[in-house]
Amino acid sequence: MRFFYIIGLSTLWLVALLKPDTSQATHVRAGEITTRRLPGTSLTYLITLTAYYDEQKGHDAADAASSVPFCFGDGTSLEVQRSGRVYINGRTSSVNSYTVIHTYVGPGAYTIGATIVNRNEGTINLPPPGGSDDISFYVSTTILINAALQVNSTPVMLNPPLDSARVGQKFCHNPAAFDADGDSLAYRLSRPQLGIPNSCRSQFIPVYQDPTRYSTSREDGSSPSTFTIDAKTGDLCWDAPGQVGQFNFAFIIEEWRNGVLIGEITRDMQIIVVDQPNKRPLIAGTELCVEAGTLIQQPIQATDPDGQPVIITAYGGPFNINSDGKPLPPDLQIAPEFARLINGGVALPQPATATFSWQTNCNHARKEPYDITLKVNDVPPGRGTASLVSFATLRIRVYAPAVKNLTAKPTATASGRAIQLNWNPYSCGQITSSGGLPDTTKLIIYRKEGCTTYNPDVCTTGLPASLGYQKIAELPYTATAYIDTSALKRGISYSYRIVARNPGIGDNGGLSVASTEACLELPLLAPVMTQVTVDSTHTQRGQITVRWTRPLGLQPGELGAPYQYRLQRASGLNGSSFSPIATINTSIQPGLADTVYVDRGSPTAALNTTDSAYRYRVEFYYTNANGQLTRLDVTDPASSVRLAANPAQRSITLSWQANTPWSNDNQRHDVYRSRSGPGGPFNKIAEVSVQGAPTYTFTDTGTDSFVADGNTSRSLSADSSYCYRVMTRGQYADSKLASLGVLLNYSQLICATPTDTTRPCAPMLGLDSLDCASLSNESLCGQSSFTNKLRWRLTTSADCDPNVVSYKVYYGRYEQDKPSELVSIPAPTLSFDHVNLTTVSGCYFVTAVSRSGVESLPSNRVCNDACPLLVLPNVFTPNGDGKNDLFEPLKCPRFVESVALVVYNRYGSKVYEGSSARLSWNGKSSDGSDLPSGLYYYQVSVGYSLLDRDAPAQVLKGWVQILREGVSMR
Missing domain, CATH: 2.60.40.10 (Immunoglobulins)
Incomplete structure (x- = not known):
């Protein structure tokens, strides 16, 4: 997922980014922007820029940085005042906060950006001209506002982005990012940016150079040098710096929730690389997984190869401490107990051990782990040697306790x-x-x-x-x-x-x-259903036999007699509207045979086994101490087997299913077929081994694979109906019911006719077409209605269905058209006259249709084209005598659809232009005035009703003479 950034212009930057003067120069080292949505229904956010300033060479400039311009990504911007300044690292740097509250009008993705005019000087990988102090500092954060996300705060980075490294040694940094909402964080490298003056836009610094440009090998001597960030832990490592100096680089922290990217923070950070014999200290991390309520007392060990004292510190949300050393905002704090690092922050001799102590509680349980960034500084003697650092991660998963004593x-x-x-x-x-x-x-x-x-x-x-x-x-x-x-x-x-x-x-x-x-x-205190089989298939007089056992888990004398069964029935495989159909008094003596009931329906409730399955259950009643019949339990319902048939090409696919407490899976089911209708006889034609499925299937192609009762194999015909029934086998999965054995049940009868999708052969089509070469100029004179005569014959093949009942004629006006159905002609007619046409142009093909409704492939495609003709005179007399008053075609123009006329006088000036369905010019100019007698030149563009939709117009050029003044042409 990528955000669409919303950019708004601002007029806050009015000073061009020229070489800085004393008040502006050299102060910004690093920083980032974080946000926190405030409680309430409005989309209001607390937005904070945390900027780290150089207080050694840029103290005056840092003093002057009392405000910073913000762009909020919604087209608005504001100059935000400094809200806090804390000195760190022996007052060589300061942490500066710029905080503002901003409300957005609606959901969306917004990029918040801030620009500070000048970085501090001397950054090696931001080389001249001008130097790094001539480059502005820009960071941004993108948030996604969405009602489904509820309240959301961006992660905060608790480890300041300022560190020291040594030439030739691997350097690592971890931002100690903490997300109070427990969202997943991912990390990726980026590049430092600068702000574009007089706008809310930014760009990557063009002169930026990757840190590996300033090194040739890794700490172990291998090459090439690497500069990476761990996408999961955020460990940013340069293996290894090769040049003394100050370096800046940037990375992005992505915030994910439920697989959706909901925010990004860019951190721009700085390190100082020194060249000295001091070796970096080492610290070990680990992973813990504890139940909420556990007191964690985890030793943190660090060593220094030079044997120098070390200082162990730790950063993370459980400490409730921000990167400036102040408490986190209340709604981001761990409560009620926060973590402590015992012996942390002080110089410790070798071997050094601090203790991470945290009394966890239910508030701390969450899906994502807590990452504690462990940091160790060595303490070299004297002032001339820089302290080096190493990082490790203590990852703690706090899970909620289990429910007890279930x-x-x-x-x-x-x-x-x-x-x-x-x-x-x-x-x-x-x-x-x-x-x-x-x-x-x-x-x-x-x-x-x-x-x-x-x-x-x-x-x-x-x-x-x-x-x-x-x-x-x-x-x-x-x-x-x-x-x-x-x-x-x-x-x-x-x-x-x-x-x-x-x-x-x-x-x-x-x-x-x-x-x-x-x-x-659960004990077996209810009867057990053992059979629901269809005896007779009929819409009014269907019959089903139902069987069940006595309550197997109930012994004589345990409950009072007499006992009673109440049989109930519901319609459908999954029917749940049960109605009583029988009451049967019984005993519960061991060895008692199954109870059998034959359901034939009733005069008021016919049993329609043709159209419906039925479902049965049995209630069991005993007599309580008060002599009242009391229901003890009810059986699991069992349905009849429902069979369906789907006709196909010379075959019929059967499918059947039942809704029973026993399983019909992994059994052999028998398929029976009658070729003589529902009255039989029925022969078993297949034994189908079915696997686990709610619906079982078998396709009958006419073969009889069970010949013990006679071989009835032969192809299925589309002219015949075939009837079927299926017998299922089932068994209870419970071992205590295994003694009930295999349960047999028949479906209802069903009849079906196979289809036949064999195509007829394609016809061979012919067309009586015009012979343009044999037509005279007067052929078809005055004719406005035309007829195309089609003739065809049916081809034959052993693979084709000869039973043709009709033919379909398809027609397309233009050769580019896909012909559509025009008419259906019953067989055995083999011709068709397409009448009342305005042109003979068009294309045809014919298909044959079988008795089964299957259509053949198209015949050959035949087309007819028009024979166009237009002849013009060279004189006319528009004198109003009704004779030869118009400039129009000589008699018998053919298949003309449109005419466009342009007339010029002998000087080449256009005097008339017009178009119509037919040419008929009265000798007037375009403004309606009579043109004088004389010679005129014309160009006529004629469109004909041809077969080609895109055929170009015919262009005729010539001259015509206008005669007026008493001249009559006869």
Whole structure:
């Protein structure tokens, strides 16, 4: 993703960037712009430029930098006053803050830029002419304002962008970027920029040179030298500087949320390279992963090859300290406990150890890790040796604790079977999320069939998708119980786990470690469905046989008798509107055979097995202590097998499905066919091995692969109807129901006729066309209506369908046109007269159509073209006597569509111009006055109704004489 930058012009820079005078010169070393959206509904931001000034050579200029012009990216700009100045590094540099509040009118991407007139002098890779102090300093930050992003603050950089390096040694810097919202950060190199005077625009500094230009090899002696930044950690490394001096370079920090780039910050930084025998110190980083509430006491060790004392410091959001040493704004601070570096910031002898100490709590849990930038300075003796630095990263992942003591037990509700879940109150409730948002911690309940031995690692949050858990509920963190009633099956083990989703902007809050498993199997206290098979297919008198077992998990004497089954039925494979159809009293003695019920419908509710599947379930009732029949449980519903047929080319594709508590997968299903209609006989033609799928299929091409009951193989005809039924085999997956064996069920009957998509052969077409060469000038004289006569014959081939029932004639007026259907001619007619045409021009082809409605390929394409003709006279007498008063074509012009006439007098002056569908000039000029007798020259452009749409007009040039004054032409 890339932002579209919105640039606004400004008049703030009125002074050209000339060689600076004393008050302007040599002070800016580094800087960046950060933003923070303020709470409320308006799009109001607190915008801060942090600039680092050279207080050694540019103190006066730094004093004078009391304000800086800002451009806000929305066409507005403002001179912003300095709001703070803090001296660092022994007062050799200062951190200057320029803060302004700005409100944007609407969503969009905005680039905020600021220009300071002069950099400090002596930057090696910003070479003369003029030098670096003749170049302005420009940094920018881009923000994306979008309602879906909620409150957002850009990351802040807590490590100042000023460091020292040594010639020949690898140098690294880390900005210690901290994003309070927990957004993902990515880093990439850029180049320093300068501001363009009198505008809000900028450009990369043309004379900028990559730092590797000033080195030839790396610290280990290999080559070439490298200058890189780690996209993940932000470690910017130059391996290795090769020249003493001051260098500037720039990099960009990208801010990402939910896979969307929402902002970019450019930091322009400076380092000083020295040449001395001092070697840089070394410091080690590591990664930690802790549960919120853990007290971190992490030793930080540093060494110095020269044996000198070292100073260990650390930067990061958990310290609540900004790059100028002041506290972060309250809404960016870690609360309530912030981190400390014990023994940090003081000179330590070898071996040196400081301790990173942080009492974490629920507020700190988030998806993204906290990066703590560790820095070590050596402390060389005397004033002549520069202190060198090294960096490392302590990466800390703080995850929310798991929900504790999850349990599950069976229970009952008004809707039937259920499982009761209970757990301890969640320990990370009532916390404050980043950005001051209200607590949105949720407990997500997951379920799967079957128990699992999964034990997550301490830093593995959430549940891997590979485990097969499905989300079934989302509850507030205050909940401690949940009743699951959703589609639970008897005899199935259900595994439950809970994951907490913590508050945060977007998905930055992260997930907790999953709870321990609670796994439970519901006892079999309901009957078990074993068959729903279609006996008879009819729209009014259908018949289905239904079977079920007694409650297998219930023993005699456990519940009071008498007992009762109540059979219910619903329409459709997924029907849920069950109605009672039978009540059956029963006993529950072991070994009792299945209960069988034959459903024939009723006079008021016919069983239409032709058009519908049916679904059944059985309620089981016992007698309670008060002598009342009480429902104990209900079976899982089971539907009849529904068969569908899809005719195809000389074949029929069958598909069938059922919605049952048993599985029909990985079984052999039988397909039966009748060639004599629904009355049979039916022969088994295939045994289909089906795999896991909601819908099973088989394509019948006429072959009979099961010949034990007779071989009925022969091709399917488009003139015949074929009837089918399918028998499925199924089995319960639960091992406790394996004794029920293989369950057999028949579908309804269905009949279908295959199609035949074989094409007829293409016809051969002929056309009676004009022979222009044989026409005289008077041929077709006065004729305005024409006829094209088409004749064709049908070609034959063994691969073509000879059963042609009609022909389609296609016509296109121009040869460039794609012909469209003109008329359909019933067979056996083999001709067509296309009448009432204004021109014979046009193209045709013919197709044949079979009895099955299949159209042949087009015939050969034939075209007819017009024979154009236009002859003009060379004299006319426009004297009003009604004879030869007009300059018009001689008799019998042919196929003229348009005429354009231009007339010139003998001096070459145009006297008339006009156009029309036919030429008819009355001898008047363009202004309507009579032209005198005399000789005139003309040019006529004639458009004809030809076959070529783009045919050029015919141009006729000649002369004509006008005779007036009593002259009559007969």
